[in-house]
Amino acid sequence: MLTLAPFTHEHFTLLLDWFPTRAALAQWGGPFLDFPLSPDQLERMLAEGSSTPPTRLCWMAESEGTPVGHVQLAFDWRNGNALLSRVAIAPEMRGRRFSLPLIALAIERAFRFDAIERLELNVYTWNAPAIRTYEQSGFILEGVRRASALVDGQRWDTAMMSLLRADRAAP
Secondary structure: OEEEEEOOHHHHHHHHOOOOOHHHHHHHHOOOOOOOOOHHHHHHHHHOOOOOOOOEEEEEEEEOOEEEEEEEEEEEOOOOEEEEEEEEEOHHHOOOOOHHHHHHHHHHHHOOOOOOOEEEEEEEOOOHHHHHHHHHOOOEEEEEEEEEEEEOOEEEEEEEEEEEHHHHHOO
């Protein structure tokens, strides 16, 4: 059974090893993170959770006490939106079907907040396995921002997907 545990300083070393290239880091965290991922960057992510209400929450996914993944939610409280982001399965745990349960847990966490009506995400269009997982989780493709990220001299297109609170209640 998969559970979410708060992301803490004790997880930093583990997560730092998951992204060995600039492209791998950009795939996970977007083009604005500096490579290599550093404890300072992770510290800033954690700090966003200390406001009231939080602007970001971070978790490690665990299976029987073993960390197997990571996920974050960023919040736009004014508009009732949450952003599902920085989803990763530990390299040695990939292929073990943790993605769908991890996304389901993140969706449940987002909609625990009554103010959140919309959960959205961005995913690079070449990442077909992730897109398939998000679609299976109920997310709808809304559009594509063409050539929106520049990574190692290449332009990547970004798909925008969303899930509304009302979508979850639909039969």
